[in-house]
Amino acid sequence: MSLVQEVFAQTNVSVPTIPGVNNLGDIFGMVVNIILGVGWALVFVMLALGLVQYIMSKGEAKATDAARQWLTAAAIGGIGLFFLTTLRVILFNLVGLGTNNQIGNNQINIFD
Numbered sequence: 001m002s003l004v005q006e007v008f009a010q011t012n013v014s015v016p017t018i019p020g021v022n023n024l025g026d027i028f029g030m031v032v033n034i035i036l037g038v039g040w041a042l043v044f045v046m047l048a049l050g051l052v053q054y055i056m057s058k059g060e061a062k063a064t065d066a067a068r069q070w071l072t073a074a075a076i077g078g079i080g081l082f083f084l085t086t087l088r089v090i091l092f093n094l095v096g097l098g099t100n101n102q103i104g105n106n107q108i109n110i111f112d
Contacts, residue, residue: 029092032088036085039084040078040081042077043074043077043078043081046070046071046073046074046077050067050068050070051067051071053066053067053070054068
């Protein structure tokens with residue numbers, strides 16, 4: 001008789017999975033891609049609205065200045081997002097996620 005009892009893990013347990021998500025790197029990559037995509041969409045919308053404002057200002061000083069502010073903000077946002085996108089690519093390659101968010105042959109599965 002022993003106070004320690006052997007315990008065995010059940011091996012045929014099915015864990016629900018999200019399609020296309022195999023590890024934490026995939027989840028992080030998806031979140032970063034969504035954030036960058038929304039940011040780029042906002043930059044293009046701000047550029048379009050700034051251009052429309054500039055065209056519709058008809059030379060009025062206040063309206064032209066407001067349009068220039070929109071265009072300047074959109075340009076600064078675009079430059080910032082360009083650097084963030086470049087940083088994302090560099091960091092993902094350094095960590096080993098690559099452009100397709102795969103860790104290669106050494107995949108870490110969070111469901112194992």
